[in-house]
Amino acid sequence: MLLKHKLRALVAGAAMLAAIPAMAQQNTYKSDSTVIRKFYDDALTSYESYENLRFLTKNIGARLSGSPQAAAAVEWSRQVMEEMGLDRVYLQEVMVPYWVRGDKEIGRILSGRNGSQEVNILALGSSVGTGTQGLSAEVVEVQNFEELEKLGKKKVKGKIVFFNRPFDNRHVVTGAAYGGAVDQRGGGAVAAAKLGAVGVLVRSMTNDIQDVAHTGNMRYEDGVEKIPAAAISTKGADELSAMLKNDANLKFYMRMTCETRPDVLSYNVIGEIKGSEKPEEIIVVGGHLDSWDVGEGAHDDGTGCVQSIEVLRLLKAQGIKPKRTIRAVMFMNEENGLRGGRKYAEEAKAKNEKHVAAIESDAGGFTPRGFGFDANDQQYAQILTWQPLLAPYGLHELNRGGGGADIGPLKGQNNVVLIGLRPDSQRYFDYHHTHIDTFETVNRREMQLGSAGMAALVYLISEHGLNGGSAKAGK
Ligand SMILES: [Zn+2]
Numbered sequence: 521m522l523l524k525h526k527l528r529a530l531v532a533g534a535a536m537l538a539a540i541p542a543m544a545q546q547n548t549y550k551s552d553s554t555v556i557r558k559f560y561d562d563a564l565t566s567y568e569s570y571e572n573l574r575f576l577t578k579n580i581g582a583r584l585s586g587s588p589q590a591a592a593a594v595e596w597s598r599q600v601m602e603e604m605g606l607d608r609v610y611l612q613e614v615m616v617p618y619w620v621r622g623d624k625e626i627g628r629i630l631s632g633r634n635g636s637q638e639v640n641i642l643a644l645g646s647s648v649g650t651g652t653q654g655l656s657a658e659v660v661e662v663q664n665f666e667e668l669e670k671l672g673k674k675k676v677k678g679k680i681v682f683f684n685r686p687f688d689n690r691h692v693v694t695g696a697a698y699g700g701a702v703d704q705r706g707g708g709a710v711a712a713a714k715l716g717a718v719g720v721l722v723r724s725m726t727n728d729i730q731d732v733a734h735t736g737n738m739r740y741e742d743g744v745e746k747i748p749a750a751a752i753s754t755k756g757a758d759e760l761s762a763m764l765k766n767d768a769n770l771k772f773y774m775r776m777t778c779e780t781r782p783d784v785l786s787y788n789v790i791g792e793i794k795g796s797e798k799p800e801e802i803i804v805v806g807g808h809l810d811s812w813d814v815g816e817g818a819h820d821d822g823t824g825c826v827q828s829i830e831v832l833r834l835l836k837a838q839g840i841k842p843k844r845t846i847r848a849v850m851f852m853n854e855e856n857g858l859r860g861g862r863k864y865a866e867e868a869k870a871k872n873e874k875h876v877a878a879i880e881s882d883a884g885g886f887t888p889r890g891f892g893f894d895a896n897d898q899q900y901a902q903i904l905t906w907q908p909l910l911a912p913y914g915l916h917e918l919n920r921g922g923g924g925a926d927i928g929p930l931k932g933q934n935n936v937v938l939i940g941l942r943p944d945s946q947r948y949f950d951y952h953h954t955h956i957d958t959f960e961t962v963n964r965r966e967m968q969l970g971s972a973g974m975a976a977l978v979y980l981i982s983e984h985g986l987n988g989g990s991a992k993a994g995k
Contacts, residue, residue: 552983553909556976559834560913563972569830570964572600573823573885577816577959584645584813585853586618586784593809594787597850600829601791604836608794611787614863616853618784619646621813622777626654627721627752631770634763639756642733642814643776644705644722644749645856646740654775655680655748657718661764665703665711677716680772682764683708684723684757687949694727694945695883698952701725702736709749710741719774720749723757726949731755734953735812737856748776786852788860791832795845795982802845803981804878805831805974808854808861808926815957819948822959823885823967825850827941830971831978842982844876851926854882858925865929875936877981879974880924884951885967886943890915891977892922894931894938898988903937906980915973917942937986939977941970 563569580596583589594611601609627641643649660676662668663685668676683704687697702725709720724734733753740746752760763770789809795801807824811817828848835842852860868875879891890910893903900920907918923931923938930936943966951957 549909552980555838555840555979556909558838559972559975559979562834562837563830563968563975564965566968567964568833569826569968569971572826572829573818573962573967574959576822576826577818581816582813583809583811583817584619585616585786585810585856586781587813590786590810590852594789594852597789597809597825597829601789601832601848604791604833606791606793606832608792610790612790612863612867614786614788614852614859615783616786616859617646617857618781619856620779620781622649622779625750626773626775627750627756628773629760629763629770630656630773631763631767633767634770637759639759640731640733640753641721641750641756641774642735643778644738644751645735645812646738646780647709647749647776647778648746649777649779650719650748650775652777654773655719656771656773658769659721659760659764659772661761665707668711668715671715673715676712679717680719680721680774681708681712681717682721682760684761686723686754687725687727689727694949697727698725698949705736705751706738709738709747710744713745713747717747719747721752721772721774722749724751724754725952726754728950729754729758730950732954732956735814736953748774750774750776788852788864789850791829791848793832793835793842793846795843796841797843799845800874801985802847802873802875803978804847804849804875804927805978806849806851806878806926807881808852809850810853810855812855812953814953814955816959818957818959818962819884819951820953820957821854821882823962823970824881827881827885827967827971827974830968831975834972834975835979840979842979844982846978846982854926861926862929864926865933868930869933874934875930876986877937877939878927878930879939879941879977880927881941881970881974882924882926883941883945884943884948885962885970886945886947887966888915888941888943888970888973890917890919890942892919892940892942894921894923896935896988899937899986902986902988909980910973910976913969913973913976935987941974943970
């Protein structure tokens, strides 16, 4: 009997011990879920962030690094955050490249057999110009670098190489299709120049067939001739390809007056709420303030910037004093240099700052599906315990692998977790790096779902840390 009693007590005691953290966990869960609900209530009914986007895209507009508009965007975002009454707003100096497009480009197919036809082209960022006379040459079409190599100097010398490998549209996540094609844009000019080509045309990086050219950055290599490189619209690329089959000796005329000028002093813009318990632990939420010089840089990446500012507003509106320090960072020069992201990581390292997590929104202001995480096993396991808090808002995809270009340089510092907001990707490359990436294409609600989702994640990390330890402990 005695033994039986003892056993019963032991079992009961064990059950109670187990129940205490379970109850504490439930309370934490309840308060977390209430806070998150309020982020969404506020974000979905507020127009402030959307009006910020309107100002950035409509009043300031395209803001390529080094341009007067980029400088205006720095000053504007500093003022917006100053007016929010944050603990600290400051600028971080960074020297950035300054490339200018010059005159509107001319692209023309000249065929003896089929006549001449204008097509839409855009100089690729960092490209040299053609001179004011332009250049015209025969065209050789390839799908990839192997094909180009096989052609060899004999068939490439003196010609324009036309890289025409399309997006693989079987990918459900369009970023994967982009990743599978973008080597042509970045490295096409060097590969072609090594074989004596005089210019490069690259099929625009989009899933769509459009009459819109998509710019983007390219690079040269020391010791390799710098030849002009342009993106051609997908519609133009299909036409050129079809005409080449009919007339292999047709010529292409391209005229671009772009040039690179001396570097310019610019800034990352940073707004901060100091942590109440662990101020030395930092959580970054950010986007990039620069954009390409065509369009308005709305999805890329105006939305990421105003969403990041909105995260701070959402925290303040609830009167939350976050345990850890929260920074909204507007990075400069993501598009053609990444100097802002590198500078930020450099200074973080020099000051021995401890970043717990960095979240970037740079995949468009579309309906968020979740986040991608660059984290270790323990950290990722902890993140998965938050799934029930995020799923009600459509944030179902908490996948491994993620981050963003600007926060990438932080990798490896003090176990920082790098996180990318994952919006629906289907329309992003319709607009990416074009003159049609405008304010009108952004839906306020979709964008605000992203703001609230990031606020939720920032809050959870700030409350519970992200060391992979027990989330129950509330540490
Ligand atoms: Zn971007």
